[in-house]
Amino acid sequence: MTNRPKRYALAIDTKKCIDCKACVVACRAENGVPIGKSRNWINEELHGDWPKLMGVFEPEQCHHCEEPACVRVCPTGASYIRSDGVVAINPSECVGCRYCMIACPYDARFFREDLGVVEKCDLCAHRLDRDELPACVETCPSKVRIFGDLNDPASEIHQILEKRQYRVKKREAGTGPNIYYLL
């Protein structure tokens, strides 16, 4: 674990998700994400057959890994980790080689053909800098998303991860993902 003053992370209470996609729309509006691309999305899994059917909705976006593969492979340093743990992209340094997209185990990045750069979720870094919540977290009507600083023992996310069981996706990729799916 690297020592950063803050480690922003997201816990996701999957069972509360109703697949309304408000988070996707809020993100699109907040960050000007073009139609056809997405910084966040909702995975849908169906189990069983009708009428014994169960659907699981699992929101996903950049996992803001502790040791991100995208940052490691970036040839110019355009992909970087902020001191608060947010994995961000500096568009003025991005040459658009898309190596990071290939390196990301979560396929969380997309290419903006119009701008010639790669984009992805940055947990609304501009909002964090104003002490506001990421747009997806603020919008979610069923309170699926718990956002906070893992380094702060008083934060809701810290406390909930102490109490409840959770899993992370593709741990075997070894990047140390920071989206925690509550079980």
Added chain:
Amino acid sequence: MKTIEWQYLIVSYLFLGGLSAGLFFVSALTELFRNGDSPREKIARVGALLAPWPVMIGCTLLVFDLGHWYRFYKLFLHFRWESPMSIGSWLLMSFIGVSLLYAYGWVPGSMREAVFERLPKRLRFLGVLNRDVSGWRRPLAIAGLPMSVGVAIYTGVLLGAVQSRPFWNTNLVAQLFLFSALSAGCALLILVLAASSQKFEMHEFQSLYLLDVSFLTLEFFIVVPYVIHGELSVEAVRESLKLVLGGPFTILFWVFFMGLGLLLPWAIEVYEALPLLLRHAQLVSRVDTATVAATGEAVSILADPGEQSPSRKLHFSRGWAVLAAVLVLISGVLVRYIFVFAGQMSAIQ
């Protein structure tokens, strides 16, 4: 969102970069070990003169694959040792520089003089470049040899250094690309020499055959463990191997790459060079074992075209040489196509 980001431009670049590296490698190796042998001077010269161009075309393709081509200079404002692409960009630049200089060292003096004489008046200042650098051939060959290996192997490292794509994430990809690149360099030399020599005397470039047979053999023994180890590996790797074991790339991989691109040219080249190999075995048995122990000696015996008794004539024929070389070159493109596309389709589930 899963997309295939690297496509034909990258496939072409990976092939062209490897081809240049192979050409330079073979040329430099020949120059360093030819001991004044003149037919082999031709190999070194043609290799040197061809080497810089494919990689320069390839780099142009790379630049145009970027989001905005004019941003490529930003790659050279940074050096990040953790990023294979950053290391690769600097490596490519140095390799292009050395290979251009090396090629210049092989331009015949008369041709150089003629070109500089014909310069228009406004460009006369370029006359300072009219210098004989043929004396630098050996130092440039020594300096460039590791660079060429670097360029050839880095293309595989670029793909392999990504833990999220199980199809790539093994050292064998780097090795496969290395030997495929060196073999492509050999093949292009065989092709050019076979097509251009007036009196077709294949024994002049028997060393090329021996090198290419070695590279193809190594390539074969990399592909086989790649598949076997993959099948014995974790689930993600096994899943990704299904792309070539029953998936969309199966026929391309086994029939066109392994069969027509690797085993067939290997068989042709072994058949062509068989008398040479046999003669070598005989010679070696005749020479004092102590001398043979020094590999350098063995190489010089091997390389000696010598006079052959009519009954020991080599099979060497232009048709077979061209066919084998073309097959090797096509398989060089093919293996990169398969790996670039299949790799991006593979993922940790």
